[in-house]
Amino acid sequence: MTKRQLNYFKTSSILGLSIFFISCATKSIPITYDGHIYVKTTINDSITGNFIYDTGALDFYLDTTFVRKNKFQFDKKQIFELGGVGSGTKTTQLVNDKIYYKVDKKYIHSRTTYLVGLKDFMGENIDGILGVKTLQNRPHKIDFINKKLTFTDKHENYDSIKFIYEGDKIYVPLHYTIGSQQYSGKFILDLGSSITVLNSTSGINTADGVSSLGAGGIGGETKGKTLIFDAIQLGNQVITDYVLDISEDKAGALADANYDGLLGTDILDDFDIILDLEQKVLYVKPNKKFNRHKKMLYKSFSYIDNTNTTGSWTVSYIYLNTDAYKKGLRLHDEILEIDGVKVSKLKRVPFYKALKLNQELKLTLRRNGDTIKINVILDKFLGKN
Numbered sequence: 001m002t003k004r005q006l007n008y009f010k011t012s013s014i015l016g017l018s019i020f021f022i023s024c025a026t027k028s029i030p031i032t033y034d035g036h037i038y039v040k041t042t043i044n045d046s047i048t049g050n051f052i053y054d055t056g057a058l059d060f061y062l063d064t065t066f067v068r069k070n071k072f073q074f075d076k077k078q079i080f081e082l083g084g085v086g087s088g089t090k091t092t093q094l095v096n097d098k099i100y101y102k103v104d105k106k107y108i109h110s111r112t113t114y115l116v117g118l119k120d121f122m123g124e125n126i127d128g129i130l131g132v133k134t135l136q137n138r139p140h141k142i143d144f145i146n147k148k149l150t151f152t153d154k155h156e157n158y159d160s161i162k163f164i165y166e167g168d169k170i171y172v173p174l175h176y177t178i179g180s181q182q183y184s185g186k187f188i189l190d191l192g193s194s195i196t197v198l199n200s201t202s203g204i205n206t207a208d209g210v211s212s213l214g215a216g217g218i219g220g221e222t223k224g225k226t227l228i229f230d231a232i233q234l235g236n237q238v239i240t241d242y243v244l245d246i247s248e249d250k251a252g253a254l255a256d257a258n259y260d261g262l263l264g265t266d267i268l269d270d271f272d273i274i275l276d277l278e279q280k281v282l283y284v285k286p287n288k289k290f291n292r293h294k295k296m297l298y299k300s301f302s303y304i305d306n307t308n309t310t311g312s313w314t315v316s317y318i319y320l321n322t323d324a325y326k327k328g329l330r331l332h333d334e335i336l337e338i339d340g341v342k343v344s345k346l347k348r349v350p351f352y353k354a355l356k357l358n359q360e361l362k363l364t365l366r367r368n369g370d371t372i373k374i375n376v377i378l379d380k381f382l383g384k385n
Contacts, residue, residue, distance in 0.1 A: 027151040035194030049127030054192025060110035061129035063118040086219025123304035139276040144269040158283035159235035175233040185260030193264035197245040201257040215316040219252040324376040337364035
């Protein structure tokens with residue numbers, strides 16, 4: 001996408017496949033959060049994995065590598081063309097076997113499961129996706145600061161935002177301002193997207209934006225521009241001087257004129273949020289991160305972790321008018337070493353957070369089987385100095 005952009009135990013009489021959220025006596029579930037909301041998953045009482053909670057996804061997804069590794073067997077499968085972010089589609093398998101899974105103490109099941117190579121574009125940490133239907137009958141709070149998901153309908157001191165819930169999509173109203181121009185639109189609430197992005201149909205002038213390329217989602221590569229917005233308003237809360245992406249895709253989820261874009265976790269994690277799908281209300285309350293954004297517009301590329309399979313970090317997003325791109329760094333390059341240190345010895349998220357303006361990085365890359373070495377400077381590429 002953009003550039004950027006996903007958990008359970010009861011034996012099924014059909015598959016012998018069972019899934020449950022690890023829970024305790026309380027009604028809270030621990031999560032891991034790095035732009036995506038991960039919940040530890042146990043399958044068949046012995047197999048564990050990381051599943052992303054993704055309100056932009058339909059139902060239930062399993063990564064194909066995870067399926068092969070654990071030798072899952074399904075009886076009812078068919079070929080299915082699945083689209084999403086990106087201009088293309090991906091040939092996947094649709095499983096119609098009934099799969100039971102459990103959230104806290106309540107059993108639910110999925111009759112529709114998609115088998116997708118999720119690790120290919122989201123990194124090794126993902127084993128599956130729990131879509132919007134997973135918690136649709138249970139109001140739940142997501143606490144991004146304390147990293148937990150809690151089942152609750154208590155929303156005192158929260159702003160309430162009515163939304164449209166149809167076709168398994170949640171459409172939330174959002175207001176945004178660039179200069180003297182004010183806009184309003186409906187955005188898909190997409191907890192599976194680590195960024196908020198406007199559709200290519202938005203009509204916003206992107207002449208002053210910075211071009212980018214991303215690995216995208218199921219639909220493949222995506223391109224767009226990044227601009228600084230003066231204000232983003234969610235309910236009664238206003239975030240100022242914020243960086244947003246505008247897609248230039250001609251097809252796919254970011255070229256759909258029926259909505260204005262995707263509302264991702266980069267904005268939502270400024271709040272404690274409570275999602276009540278039955279009442280069609282999103283409750284938001286600013287947390288300690290609210291409106292404290294560092295415009296780190298020198299981190300000119302991002303990457304996904306593939307160290308266990310390829311020993312590399314794979315470039316998943318890059319800005320085109322940066323020193324890194326000019327020196328030859330490209331989308332899908334495999335970063336093997338940084339400053340002489342193998343990336344397998346580095347922790348991806350802490351390393352990325354510690355990067356500084358004008359820092360020089362000596363990169364050893366692999367591209368199409370060839371080894372390449374380049375030195376790049378993390379220069380500022382958008383906004384005033």
